[in-house]
Amino acid sequence: xxxxxxxxxxxxxxxxxxxxxxxxxxxxxxxxxxxxxxxxxxxxxxxxxxxxxxxxxxxxxxxxxxxxxxxxxxxxxxxxxxxxxxxxxxxxxxxxxxxxxxxxxxxxxxxxxxxxxxxxxxxxxxxxxxxxxxxxxxxxxxxxxxxxxxxxxxxxxxxxxxxxxxxxxxxxxxxxxxxxxxxxxxxxxxxxxxxxxxxxxxxxxxxxxxxxxxxxxxxxxxxxxxxxxxxxxxxxxxxxxxxxxxxxxxxxxxxxxxxxxxxxxxxxxxxxxxxxxxxxxxxxxxxxxxxxxxxxxxxxxxxxxxxxxxxxxxxxxxxxxxxxxxxxxxxxxxxxxxxxxxxxxxxxxxxxxxxxxxxxxxxxxxxxxxxxxxxxxxxxxxxxxxxxxxxxxxxxxxxxxxxxxxxxxxxxxxxxxxxxxxxxxxxxxxxxxxxxxxxxxxxxxxxxxxxxxxxxxxxxxxxxxxxxxxxxxxxxxxxxxxxxxxxxxxxxxxxxxxxxxxxxxxxxxxxxxxxxxxxxxxxxxxxxxxxxxxxxxxxxxxxxxxxxxxxxxxxxxxxxxxxxxxxxxxxxxxxxxxxxxxxxxxxxxxxxxxxxxxxxxxxxxxxxxxxxxxxxxxxxxxxxxxxxxxxxxxxxxxxxxxxxxxxxxxxxxxxxxxxxxxxxxxxxxxxxxxxxxxxxxxxxxxxxxxxxxxxxxxxxxxxxxxxxxxxxxxxxxxxxxxxxxxxxxxxxxxxxxxxxxxxxxxxxxxxxxxxxxxxxxxxxxxxxxxxxxxxxxxxxxxxxxxxxxxxxxxxxxxxxxxxxxxxxxxxxxxxxxxxxxxxxxxxxxxxxxxxxxxxxxxxxxxxxxxxxxxxxxxxxxxxxxxxxxxxxxxxxxxxxxxxxxxx
RNA sequence: GCCGGGAUGGCGGAACUGGCAGACGCACCAGACUCAAAAUCUGGCGGUGGCAACACCGUGAGGGUUCGAGUCCCUCUCCCGGCACCA
Numbered sequence: 001x002x003x004x005x006x007x008x009x010x011x012x013x014x015x016x017x018x019x020x021x022x023x024x025x026x027x028x029x030x031x032x033x034x035x036x037x038x039x040x041x042x043x044x045x046x047x048x049x050x051x052x053x054x055x056x057x058x059x060x061x062x063x064x065x066x067x068x069x070x071x072x073x074x075x076x077x078x079x080x081x082x083x084x085x086x087x088x089x090x091x092x093x094x095x096x097x098x099x100x101x102x103x104x105x106x107x108x109x110x111x112x113x114x115x116x117x118x119x120x121x122x123x124x125x126x127x128x129x130x131x132x133x134x135x136x137x138x139x140x141x142x143x144x145x146x147x148x149x150x151x152x153x154x155x156x157x158x159x160x161x162x163x164x165x166x167x168x169x170x171x172x173x174x175x176x177x178x179x180x181x182x183x184x185x186x187x188x189x190x191x192x193x194x195x196x197x198x199x200x201x202x203x204x205x206x207x208x209x210x211x212x213x214x215x216x217x218x219x220x221x222x223x224x225x226x227x228x229x230x231x232x233x234x235x236x237x238x239x240x241x242x243x244x245x246x247x248x249x250x251x252x253x254x255x256x257x258x259x260x261x262x263x264x265x266x267x268x269x270x271x272x273x274x275x276x277x278x279x280x281x282x283x284x285x286x287x288x289x290x291x292x293x294x295x296x297x298x299x300x301x302x303x304x305x306x307x308x309x310x311x312x313x314x315x316x317x318x319x320x321x322x323x324x325x326x327x328x329x330x331x332x333x334x335x336x337x338x339x340x341x342x343x344x345x346x347x348x349x350x351x352x353x354x355x356x357x358x359x360x361x362x363x364x365x366x367x368x369x370x371x372x373x374x375x376x377x378x379x380x381x382x383x384x385x386x387x388x389x390x391x392x393x394x395x396x397x398x399x400x401x402x403x404x405x406x407x408x409x410x411x412x413x414x415x416x417x418x419x420x421x422x423x424x425x426x427x428x429x430x431x432x433x434x435x436x437x438x439x440x441x442x443x444x445x446x447x448x449x450x451x452x453x454x455x456x457x458x459x460x461x462x463x464x465x466x467x468x469x470x471x472x473x474x475x476x477x478x479x480x481x482x483x484x485x486x487x488x489x490x491x492x493x494x495x496x497x498x499x500x501x502x503x504x505x506x507x508x509x510x511x512x513x514x515x516x517x518x519x520x521x522x523x524x525x526x527x528x529x530x531x532x533x534x535x536x537x538x539x540x541x542x543x544x545x546x547x548x549x550x551x552x553x554x555x556x557x558x559x560x561x562x563x564x565x566x567x568x569x570x571x572x573x574x575x576x577x578x579x580x581x582x583x584x585x586x587x588x589x590x591x592x593x594x595x596x597x598x599x600x601x602x603x604x605x606x607x608x609x610x611x612x613x614x615x616x617x618x619x620x621x622x623x624x625x626x627x628x629x630x631x632x633x634x635x636x637x638x639x640x641x642x643x644x645x646x647x648x649x650x651x652x653x654x655x656x657x658x659x660x661x662x663x664x665x666x667x668x669x670x671x672x673x674x675x676x677x678x679x680x681x682x683x684x685x686x687x688x689x690x691x692x693x694x695x696x697x698x699x700x701x702x703x704x705x706x707x708x709x710x711x712x713x714x715x716x717x718x719x720x721x722x723x724x725x726x727x728x729x730x731x732x733x734x735x736x737x738x739x740x741x742x743x744x745x746x747x748x749x750x751x752x753x754x755x756x757x758x759x760x761x762x763x764x765x766x767x768x769x770x771x772x773x774x775x776x777x778x779x780x781x782x783x784x785x786x787x788x789x790x791x792x793x794x795x796x797x798x799x800x801x802x803x804x805x806x807x808x809x810x811x812x813x814x815x816x817x818x819x820x821x822x823x824x825x826x827x828x829x830x831x832x833x834x835x836x837x838x839x840x841x842x843x844x845x846x847x848x849x850x851x852x853x854x855x856x857x858x859x860x861x862x863x864x865x866x867x868x869x870x871x872x873x874x875x876x877x878x879x880x881x882x883x884x885x886x887x
Numbered sequence: 888g889c890c891g892g893g894a895u896g897g898c899g900g901a902a903c904u905g906g907c908a909g910a911c912g913c914a915c916c917a918g919a920c921u922c923a924a925a926a927u928c929u930g931g932c933g934g935u936g937g938c939a940a941c942a943c944c945g946u947g948a949g950g951g952u953u954c955g956a957g958u959c960c961c962u963c964u965c966c967c968g969g970c971a972c973c974a
Contacts, residue, residue, distance in 0.1 A: 198970080241968075244891055248970045255974080273974060286974090346972085371972045381974045389888095390972055488973055607968080653967095658898095689912075690899065695892090698899055706912050712927095757901065760911035767911090831907040836955045838907050876954050881906050886954050 029715035031679025035793040039138060042796075047810050048100075048143045052580060052593050055097035060597050061088035062576050062645070064605035064613070065103040065150075067110050068129040070118075073136040075669035075687075075699065076606075076661070079654045082684045083693045083753065084604040085142045089789035090750045092143070093815040099597060100143045101579040103150035104130050107158070108568030109187055109204060112500035116533060122500045123528075126153055136671065141680050141792045143810075148582040152571035157578065158502035159523030160588035164574055164620065165505055165566065169516050171627035173221045174494075176506075176514055181493050183213040188534030189497040190217055192567060193490055194249075194612045212317075215538055217495035218504055218564060222619045225626075226250055226487040229618060232640045238648040239694070245610035251488025256472050258382065258481035260285060260355040262297050263363050269293060269355055272377030272486050275387065276475065277459060277467035279359045280452040281405035282382035285366045286348065286394070288374035289313050297366070299352025306368065309349040313370045346371055346394040357382075358480045359454055359471070369394060377486050385442065392442035402439035406447035406464070408432065492616060494567040497540040499532035501565030507551055508560050515553055524561070540564050572613055573620040576600055576644065577630070591631065598632040600645045604753075607650035617644055649753055652696020654687070669699055681791035682708045688755040688790055697756075710763060711794060714787075717770055718780070718802040728776040733826060735772050738765055739779050740822035746786045747815070755790070762786050777803075782816040784809070831882040832857045834866040838882075850877045857883035 042048060052058075063084035066077050081102075088100040106126045115122040130151060137144065150157050168174040181190045184202040191210065195203045202208045222229070230250045233243045255274035262269060269285060287294055289310050298306055348369030355366050371390055372381050385395035386404040395402050410429055435441035449467045452459035457474040459467040475481035495504065503524045505517040517524060527548035532541050542548070542563040553559045580593040605613075624630035625642035635646060656667045674683045686707035691697020728736065742765040749758035762783065769779050780803060788795035788809055799809035806812075824846055830853070832840040839862040844853065854875050857863055867887045874886040 241891065245969050248890075251970080251973065253973070271974080275974080369972095371974090373973070376973045378974095383974090388974070390974075393972095486973080488970090610969080692900080700899070700913075703899065703913050709927095710912085716927095756899095757911080760901070763911055829907085833907080833955075836906095836953095841907070874954065876906090878906055878955095882955090884906085884954055 029712050029794075031681060031711075031793070032676075034797045035139075035141065035680055038793045038796045039141070042808070042810075045808070047808055049145050049147055050097055050099045052099065052597065055099075055596075057096050058597050058601075059088075059091050059096035059098045060576075060600045060602075061085075061091070061098055061100045062579075062600045062603045063100075063102070064603075064609065065105050065572065065575060066133065067105045067108070068126065068133045069110070070114060070125065070129055072129075072132050073140075073671055074661075075671050075674075076654055078140060078671045078683070079687050080604065080606060080651055081137070081140065081142055082687050083651050083755065084602075085792075086684075086688060086755060086789040087602055087604065087750070087753065088143055089792060089810070090815070092810060093785060093788065093813050095814065098143065099145060099148075099580075101148040101150075101576075101582070102137060102142065102144045102146075103575055103579065103582075104133065104152065105568070105572050105575070106130065106151055106153045107501050107571050109189070109496070109498060109500070110568070112498060112532070113187070113204065115500070121530075121532070123153075126151075139675055139680055140671065141684065143792070148579050150575055150578050150582050152575065153500075155523045155525050156583075156585065158571070160578060161502045161566065161571055161574070162505040162517070162522050162524060163519060163588055164570070164624065166516050166519060166522075167627045167629050168220060168620075168623050169506075171623065173224060173623045173627070174218060175221065176216060176218050178214055178216045179219075179493075180212050180214050181217055183211045183215070183538075184208060185211060187498070189540075190215060190493060190495055192493050192569070192612075194492075194615070213538070215495075217493050218506075218562075218566075219491040219493050220619065220623070222492045222615075223487065223489055225619055225622050226252070226489045227485070228622060228640060228642070229489070229615065230487070232618075232643055235637075235639055236643065236648075237637070237646060239607070239650040242607055242610045242614065242648060242650050245607070246615055249489065249611040249615065252485060253487075254485050255483075256468075256475065256481050257378065257484040258358065258475060260358060260382065262366075263354040263356055265297055265353070267293065267297055269366075269380050270378045271380045271382045272484060273382055275384065275464075275468070276471050276481070277449065277452075277462075277464055278384040278387045278405055279357070279382065279471055279475075280449075280459070281384040281386050281403045282357050282359075282364065283362075283385060283395070283401040283403055284364045284383045285355050286369045286372045286381050286383050286391075287351075287366065288372045288379040289368045289370055290374050291368065291379045293380075294351060294368055297351070297353040302349070302352040305349050306351060309347070309368065312347075316370070346390070346397050348394065348398070350398075358475070358478070359452075359457075361454070365400070367394075367398075375490065376488070386436070386439060387442065387444055389442055389444065403451060404437050404439055404443070405449055405452045405459075406436075406443060407450050408436050408443045409446040409448070492567075492619070494570055495564040496567055497538060497563075498534055498565055499526070499529060499541040501568060502526075502571070503542065504562040504564050504566055506562040507553065508562070509553060509557055510559075514562070515559065518554055526565075569612060569616050570620070573616045574624075576603075576617075589630075595631060595633045599635060599638060599643060601647065603645040603648045604651060605648070606653070610650070614648070618642075649694060651693055651753075652691065654690075654696050654699055656699050658698055674704065678704060678708045679711075679793075681794045682711055684792075685711065685759065685790045689759045691756060693753045693755045710766075711791065713770070714766065714783075714798070715794070717766070718784075718798045721770075721775070723772065723775045725780075726774045726776055728778040731774060731776050731779070732772065735768055735779065737822060737825050738768050739782055740818040742786065743782055743816050743818040744823055747818075750789075758786070759790065778816070785813055785815055788813065828880060830880070832860050832863060833882055833884040834863055835886060836884060839863060839866060846880070848879070850879060853877050853879065853883050857885055 061084055063081050088098045092098045111122050111126065115125055152158060165174060182193065182196050184191050184205060186202060186205040186208040191202060196210050197203055197206060200209055202210050230247065230252045233247055236243065253274050255272060256276035257270050257272050258276060258279065259268045259270045294306065346369060348367045350365050350367050353366050354363040357364055383391040383394065385391040385400060385402040387406055432441060436443040446464055449459040449462050457470065459470055462470060472483050503526060505522060505524050506514045507517060508514055527545040529541055529545055534541055540563040549561050551559050551561055577589045577594065580597055581589045584590060621644040622642035632641065638646060655661065656669055659665065659667060661668045671683060682704065686704040689707060690699060690703060742761050745761045746758045766783060769775055769783065784795050784798045796809050799805045799813065826846055827843050828846050829841055829843050831838045832842060840860045842856055842860065844856055854877060857875065863885050870887055872885045872887050876884040
């Protein structure tokens with residue numbers, strides 16, 4: 001690991017030869033000195049500080065603020081921040097007033113668990129970690145305006161986090177409820193749905209199974225915004241993969257709610273279905289085992305069986321949770337939890353009541369089964385075994401009626417054949433259709449309705465979509481149902497039975513009724529607790545702060561404080577709003593600055609936050625806007641005024657020598673070591689060069705030397721180059737063309753965050769410029785301005801010391817303009833193909849006509865040889881590219 | 888199971904709306920400088936055959952469309968990510 005440190009970075013000038021050393025050390029590139037010099041200089045001059053009020057052309061660049069761990073900045077953070085900083089710096093060179101803030105997300109279980117591990121108090125650890133992070137961030141040369149930094153653990157910050165809670169509470173978007181929630185025994189607290197891994201384990205403790213517990217908790221009504229959260233994704237300019245993850249998570253499904261009457265009782269069972277068109281095929285119903293209606297309608301003699309089934313379900317759930325856990329321990333490795341029992345092994349109990357199918361008037365049996373979940377839809381379904389796999393499996397198991405109401409579309413059946421390759425047996429499309437019609441096969445694909453008519457409505461012969469429409473209209477008219485959309489998304493549980501977070505600003509009167517804390521009493525500071533560890537009894541550590549707990553209502557009545565603290569994700573769900581007014585004691589944010597600077601122009605971060613942080617942040621922004629306490633500026637492309645980020649880009653992940661970095665593998669790249677050996681500029685340049693930024697890449701110790709060599713060569717060329725500097729017009733045309741082409745390419749690549757190819761283009765230009773007889777100021781300035789965002793210190797050194805500019809590149813530099821007519825050579829090389837294979841290459845004037853090109857091609861000796869004495873059958877000319885002679 | 892993304896030299900990775908595959912960099916090889924090495928500079932560098940000119944093969948596998956396919960269409964394999972008894 002430390003091997004490379006002992007190697008001398010190439011070309012530092014400090015070679016072993018005693019004679020050479022003195023001379024070279026003076027002139028060679030010394031990143032440590034250069035970077036220190038400009039860092040201090042910039043800080044003194046306030047180069048990175050933006051006057052938010054005076055700025056004329058605001059451009060807000062945001063990156064995901066870090067959790068300041070004890071280990072310090074990870075190369076993953078550096079990678080993420082560098083990409084964002086390059087973007088910000090480039091836009092600064094394009095003349096924008098760029099605001100690029102940073103802060104620290106120091107509250108939360110992460111910090112708290114670490115504190116417990118090392119047996120220290122989090123409040124002691126945070127300042128040291130923040131100081132270390134600050135040092136590292138400054139070292140890396142990011143363009144942060146440190147005057148706008150925030151720390152979520154500071155009462156000056158969390159006062160306003162509590163304020164956010166109160167705004168949501170007042171607007172009806174926050175509520176307290178007793179629900180089944182996820183409880184991580186290792187964390188000793190409730191966690192959000194989004195923090196539970198697909199394996200059913202805790203995000204923080206991937207080997208600990210999350211329990212379901214019924215507890216009183218605070219929730220945010222994310223579901224109230226499900227529709228907008230989903231709808232806006234379709235136009236937001238975000239990375240597709242991020243939007244897709246959110247779409248999956250929100251899970252909109254469009255269908256209908258249909259109410260089934262219970263025979264002989266004054267009760268109704270509403271169901272949600274995406275296939276109302278199959279209503280005539282609903283031959284039974286299923287309720288979730290814990291559906292509240294079950295106890296009201298079940299036949300008395302079934303009660304015992306129902307209770308037994310419920311217990312069985314509970315046991316099985318428990319077993320499912322624990323089974324895989326033991327596997328994990330015995331295997332000593334994390335494996336996905338064992339699958340549920342095969343989906344076709346359905347279980348359930350008939351509850352001895354019957355429902356009426358509103359379309360057929362038929363009485364149908366009602367079951368409870370664990371394949372229906374209380375949390376989704378209405379907790380009840382109409383079962384159409386002929387056209388739903390799960391219902392089909394259940395019906396087969398219990399011998400229930402299977403009534404086909406759709407005739408499978410033959411074309412679809414044929415495609416099914418195709419896509420599934422050669423069938424094992426003789427399941428021809430005809431056979432499949434026949435089986436479906438006989439109720440021996442389940443068909444969920446397209447088709448036309450059959451057996452679907454009553455006296456008032458007929459769906460027969462209609463395709464699926466039209467049938468849905470017609471039946472929904474009929475149901476609506478009869479007041480038996482209506483079109484309905486449901487979402488998978490559930491409300492956000494924000495209560496944490498922990499210490500290290502902002503206390504929920506709620507107090508309870510003696511009857512246990514919650515009251516919001518008046519805003520002028522904020523912040524409710526965290527009491528100093530020696531023992532901040534969770535007790536595991538479900539109550540937070542704050543419950544033991546006896547003095548702190550006691551308070552009064554505004555009218556003087558005694559009251560008790562809420563002991564839960566708020567989820568860490570709330571701290572980070574509004575920080576970008578606070579940045580603009582980081583030190584304002586009077587208000588969370590200055591409305592004028594918010595209108596001017598928000599929504600954020602570019603947000604760059606990791607896709608692992610696609611559903612957690614990014615979804616919560618959007619929710620909070622929509623909710624605050626809805627509550628009337630937030631109004632961002634008008635941006636024409638933002639079709640919803642409550643969306644916080646105009647653009648979001650998910651950067652890729654960085655691996656080490658092809659393997660994921662992890663502490664256990666000991667292959668974690670620590671930026672400091674590389675900065676020491678190569679300089680921050682070189683590390684930045686290398687990180688941006690090692691692969692496409694949006695896809696990530698592979699960090700290799702050897703390769704970083706290439707980046708360093710490039711900077712060395714640049715340094716030597718700028719400071720010791722002895723080419724004559726002539727007016728640009730006097731340079732040979734190819735070099736001038738290359739310069740303009742490069743400027744165009746860099747501009748484009750920067751817009752697409754395609755940093756690796758931008759750097760490659762700059763390297764190409766430099767290779768040509770260096771080989772030329774002479775150079776020009778335009779070439780030199782273009783080179784350094786294109787490269788500057790990657791190597792900010794080095795660029796300043798060149799700008800000031802080599803080019804002799806009086807002012808900083810970061811205030812006086814302007815990204816160069818290219819001229820379109822200068823991006824094309826007078827003469828270009830085109831390929832001559834014979835029958836599609838390149839046989840020759842010729843140089844022709846750039847505007848050669850098709851006829852000229854044909855003649856040139858036919859004149860080629862290679863082509864003549866291939867053609868022999870035949871005439872070409874055809875000639876294809878692609879101007880500017882190639883000529884293809886077909887013989 | 889469903890939905891995304893990906894597979895290109897020894898390696899990281901380029902390639903606009905189908906148009907010269909392998910830019911740029913790493914590694915490697917040769918040469919220059921040096922007593923020597925390192926650093927630096929110059930040149931080479933997909934595979935096979937050939938002294939060479941050149942020829943053939945080559946973008947995960949197989950098929951197709953096209954004058955022409957890394958790029959478009961179909962099937963399959965493997966890898967990464969999201970969702971998953973969601974009605």
